Amino acid sequence: MTNPLLADWNTPYAVAPFDKVSDEDFAPALEEALAAHNAEIDAIANNTSAPTFANTVEALEAAGEALDKVLGVFFTVAGADSNSVREDLQRAFSPKLAAHFSEISGNKALFSRVAAVWEDRENLDLTDEQARVLMLTHRGFVRAGAALEGEAEKRMKEIKARLAVLGTEFTQNLLADEREWFMPLSEDDLEGLPDFVIDAARAAGEEKGADGPVVTLSRSLIVPFLQFSPRRDLREKAFRAWEARGANGGKTDNRAIAAETLTLREERAKLLGYENFAAYKLETEMAKTPEAVQQLLMEVWEPAKRQANADAEVLTAMMREDGINGDLAPWDWRYYAEKRRAAEHDLDEAALKPYFQLDRMIEASFACANRLFGLEFKPLDVPLYHPDCRAWDVSRGGEHVAVFIGDYFARGSKRSGAWCSAMRSQAKFPEPQTPIVINVCNFAKSDPALLSYDDARTLFHEFGHALHQMLSDVTYESVSGTSVARDFVELPSQLYEHWLEVPEVLGEFATHAKTGEPMPKEMLDKVLGAATFDMGFQTVEYVASALVDLAFHDGPAPADPMAKQTEVLDKIGMPSAIRMRHATPQFAHVFSGDGYSSGYYSYMWSEVMDADAFEAFEEAGSAFDTERAKALETHILSTGGSRDAAELYVAFRGRLPGVEALLKGRGLAA
Structure with a gap:
């Protein structure tokens, strides 16, 4: 039988057939995909025709489709729904992948062809995007050590392989510490805690198989416990465990x-x-x-x-x-x-939290994307890797744009934090492909699921990354979506957080979980007034x-x-x-x-830009100003890494920003 990871995916929008994939499929699929990629690389490196942009750089862009499919699925489940088998596979895959890509970047014949195209670049009549891809490809080879020889070349490969192993071990150690520790709470220990914290602690206890409520090291549970528990001894015990992650010996x-x-x-x-x-x-x-x-x-x-x-x-x-x-x-x-x-x-988190229902905040993030960029979201029924996941078909003007997947709840099999990744990135070469984008969060599970204000900001933040992927409109995958400078990648995500603070957005979507009533204006004013608190x-x-x-x-x-x-x-x-x-x-x-x-530091560097960028909307008189939204999509969200980041920002704003807007936005200006 054909390995489901390598077969054609005859699913809606070619979403991975998670219901057909087992852990036993990953290792053989990886071996086959690596072999296929090696054959493609050998064909490019050993091409007897003179090096051209098409037969060298574009050929590299087209190579590795099978490997992308296998790794897209594997790293999704390894991060968001791990188990002992997947952890073992990750430890085995890391050095193997490091060695594979080291071999490619150290391939002298391949590098000489890339270098030849680079040297001839002035005579090639390349588009701006092609010139950018060529520069990034050549620079990537040089920075990976392609020009090294002898012992230096050998040592570079050893270092990369070892770093890959160490990175995997670090992540798995942290996950193990977070998974193993929990603090049981008696009924007396619950005194003073609001209902949403108690509900989350009970849900965590069920997930851990404990007899009652527990505090875990998930940020979405331990932070509110530290906020509300009057028991200083329990707060200290929980905090010390949180602080000791990765430093417990052993x-x-x-x-x-x-x-x-x-x-x-x-x-x-x-x-x-x-x-x-x-x-x-x-x-x-x-x-x-x-x-x-x-x-x-x-x-x-x-x-x-x-x-x-x-x-x-x-x-x-x-x-x-x-x-x-x-x-x-x-x-x-x-x-x-x-x-x-x-x-x-006069702001009580316990009174505030029922107004931040997860489902309503998802709706809010979608509604803002609709008003700004015309995107529409329709639930999509496809098999996913965990029952908590859900998917949407994203379209604009009746045309499919992307698949968006949300995986929002904390669980022991998921690493901490929140992130956005693309299981498939947008590209037009060698064939048009639309992105499959996933947001992963670690919110406390309850019924209904309620968020803190910070949780809601996290949801908007990660969705900003998703928009960067979904609205990408470039030719080559290597410069698609979030493939930008690290200190530029957080601009779209941090900028999107600002729309959560728009009064009309909260006025429409911050509705009470039990009564359905909108947040009272007095409370709304207090929420916005406390935005820079602490x-x-x-x-x-x-x-x-x-x-x-x-x-x-x-x-x-x-x-x-x-x-x-x-x-x-x-x-x-x-x-x-x-x-x-x-x-x-x-x-x-x-x-x-x-x-x-x-x-x-990138988050802060990007925040300098995001504070300044949102001011552009304020100066235009509306957070949903059509002209500013179009400029944001044209110059930043759709362009990926196809142009220099500073150039893109100047195209949007007319200048580079200073730190003043950031300090003002954080309430730290003198």
Whole structure:
């Protein structure tokens, strides 16, 4: 029988036939797909015809279709619905894939053909997109080590293979720690918790097979527990477990993995002639240099720290009123901040949450996309990899645009966080293909499913990434959708968050789970008025993480990353009651792969643009201004990486932004 992963997918819009795929299909499918890709690469490299854009660069674009299908399915389920078999497969696949792509980037005959096309580029009459794809292809080979020879070439392959193994181990260790730990709660322990937290704790207990409610290390459960539990001892116990992920000793400890990863990254950069890994990594980003990143982060750090320290004094005074002496601790901050928010903004999260139903927030994100870009969403009945998943057919003017899949609930088989990925990206070459895009979140499951305001922002954020994929309109897949500079990729996602804050959107879609009544205007005003509440805390925990990430890579690799983390935090004066958003042993953005390594600052870099970009809509007089929406799609959402990121932003806005709009938007402006 034909392996279902490699067969033609005769399903609606060629969505993967998840109901026919078993874990036993992945390994043989990968072997066959790798062999097919190798044959395609050999044919390109050994072509006896003179190198041309068509027979070399376009041929590379067309190669690997079977491999894309297999990996698109595998990495989707490995991240969102893992099991022991899939974890074993991931450990086996990582070095194999690293070796495969190292062989391609190190193929001398192939590189010589790419280099020949590159040298002849002025005579080829290429379109702007073709010229961009050629530049990126050539640069990718050079940065991967294609020009290396002898021992340097051999060592580069070894480093890549080892880094792939380490990234997989880091991710699986973190998932194991998050999956294994939970704290049972007695009925007395539930006192003071709002119903939505109790419901989520009971649902988590059922998922864990416990006798009653539990607190897990899922952010969507532990954060509200830390906000609302009056039991300081339980808050401390939960927080310490959350903070200790990846640093508990034993086989799931990530500290040695982080140290080895940083050492190998530095060696990799130096093999390529760079001073350090940050210099190598940032060369292709908008920021260009570590100095530019450091400058941005410090411009935001000082006003954020000032605000956080002022807030800490207020929260400490509140703690004293409760008869608690000593210093404000990290497990105290969210609890007293929530009490302060209720007092100062008369905003009760428990009263607010019923207005943020998951289904209504999904509708809101769709409605905004419809008003801005004319997209329509119709439920699509196709087999998916988990019962919690759902799918929609996305169309415009009656024409199919994309398939969108949502997987929203936390579970033990899913890694933490939220992300967007494309199981298939948009392209017109070699054949037209529409994207299949998936948003994965970790919201607490209840009936009905209720979100916090931050959860709703996460939903809009990830859907902004999805729009970047769905509205892509380029020829070549390598520059499709989110295939852009890392510090540009967060612009569409963070920009889309602003539409959640538009009063008419909340007025229509923030309806009560039981009564169906819209959120009262008085509450709506309070929600929007509290939008920058506790922003000192949020900014400090994020910027601290970004500064530590940069310090890890901008200079010699630290032998002890934990000591380096402490050194950086001491130097910048980290407030004692706030922790990094992602401490080193759980910093998956940086250590599960190269994606955000030396690049966690990207969210802040993109926020400088998103704050400025939304001002363009405000200046036009409407968040749904037709002309601005068209410009956003034309210059940013549809163009992918087909043009330089700075050029795209200037085309949309007329100029590059400064940090002022960001500070104003976060309520940190002096």
